Each structure stands twice: as C-alpha cells, then as structure tokens.
C-alpha cells in the first residue's frame with residue numbers, strides 16, 4: 414500500500430551542494446517516511462555525509478530545497494532551524510561522548526535542549542530527567558553502567574550510550590554517520606539492531622550512512638546508493654541482493670551502467 418504523503422518527514426528536492434569547484438551532491442531527490450530506516454551507501458566521497466549534513470542544515474545547500482518535519486531548512490529563519498534541530502538527533506562514528514563524565518550525565522546532555530540553563534553534574538538535573546535518562550540507558554541495555562565514566566567503556570558500549578543520549582533528546586529523526594565504522598562485527602550488529610528498534614518501536618525515522626552492504630541489506634528498510642553525488646539506486650531492502658547493490662561501487666561508462674534508478678518505496 415503506498416505511504417500517504419503526510420508521512421514524509423524529510424524531503425529533498427533537486428538538492429545540489431558544491432564546495433568550491435567540487436560538486437558533492439547533484440540534483441538529489443529523496444523522500445523519507447516516518448518510521449523508515451534508510452541506509453545511504455556509496456564510495457568514499459560520493460556525498461553521503463554531505464547529504465546528512467544538508468538534511469539538518471549543518472551545510473547550507475547550493476540550490477534546491479530541503480524540508481524536514483515541515484520546515485524548509487534552506488530558507489527558514491535561524492530560530493526555526495534551531496527548533497527543528499532539537500528534533501533531529503545525530504549519531505557520530507566516534508560517539509562524541511564526554512569521556513570524563515558518567516554515562517548517565519552524557520545521556521542527560523541529550524535533554525539539555527529542553528532546559529533554560531545549562532547543568533553541570535547529574536544531581537543538578539531535575540529528578541524526572543534523571544529517571545528518563547536511566548530509562549534511556551536501560552533501553553540500550555546499559556542501565557547497570559550508569560555511574561561509569563564514559564571513557565572506560567568499549568566502543569560498542571560507547572555507541573549505545575550515544576544512542577541513549579539521542580533518545581533523551583526525544584527526536585523525530587535520527588541521522589547516523591557511519592555509526593558502526595569503529596566497531597567489530599558483533600557490536601556493529603548490536604548497534605544496528607538498536608537503530609532498527611528505535612525506528613520501528615518508537616516511530617523514529619533513521620537515515621544512516623554505511624560502508625557495509627551486508628549490514629545495510631540486513632537492517633535497512635530502504636537502500637539509497639550515491640555515486641559522485643547523484644542518487645543511482647533507491648530500492649526497498651526487502652528482496653534486494655548484494656549483486657543489485659554492488660554496481661554503485663563501480664565507475665562504469667554511462668552506456669554500460671547496470672543501474673537503473675528505481676523510485677522510492
């Protein structure tokens with residue numbers, strides 16, 4: 414059954430982004446639906462991270478339009494973009510936790526956007542937020558490590574704390590830039606499981622960049638392939654095979670190109 418248009422939470426229209434003489438994105442069109450887990454694939458330099466950063470307004474686009482949660486990021490007043498960003502979580506390859514803080518306080522930082530004044534130290538946060546943060550840690554299976562310094566955790570555990578911090582932000586959209594690139598295969602699976610769970614159980618929309626095709630096929634609802642800044646593959650993951658995806662990593666002459674761009678879900 415086709416998804417109703419009002420279920421679209423991110424919409425990119427003819428997005429082009431240049432850095433000087435480099436064209437990082439070229440006429441990208443993409444609609445992402447509520448509760449969809451979309452994985453962006455492509456060679457290094459194909460534009461995956463740039464697209465994520467254009468979606469949350471970290472990179473101003475050169476032309477086209479980007480709408481997220483009903484706000485035109487490319488033309489909205491800065492204040493509206495700041496409000497929108499509170500609804501967009503970002504997960505980084507290197508976790509970006511504050512190593513000397515406890516896991517609980519790192520998670521509490523995710524809720525700072527809801528407070529008028531900054532807090533320093535777990536006990537300065539309202540009790541309701543401390544309970545919520547503990548609950549977020551519990552959802553990633555790490556409640557028992559709440560008091561541990563973040564820099565004593567393994568990489569996989571740190572990424573789970575980063576996901577808990579994002580949940581504490583109560584976002585509608587989660588952007589994840591190579592969230593498993595620093596992890597071993599087992600921990601990568603755990604993190605992908607968590608991202609998929611927040612997507613389906615909490616109705617969040619996840620857009621995630623990956624280099625591992627097998628992880629994308631295993632966990633994504635939809636795969637989008639970029640090549641030289643252009644969308645060259647856009648298919649539901651269900652029924653998709655590795656060999657359907659691999660051509661995005663080849664640089665073929667256009668007349669020999671095995672890919673045909675397929676419309677979204």
Ligand SMILES: Nc1ncnc2c1ncn2[C@@H]1O[C@H](COP(=O)(O)OP(=O)(O)OP(=O)(O)O)[C@@H](O)[C@H]1O
Nearest residue numbers: 432435436437455456457458459460461462463464
């Ligand atoms: N801030 C920047 N200044 C100049 N050029 C940039 C900047 N950010 C990205 N680029 C260029 O834009 C292109 C796309 O880069 P991007 O980082 O989006 O690719 P990617 O697919 O995410 O790569 P990777 O998989 O290695 O992270 C590259 O040619 C890159 O050098």
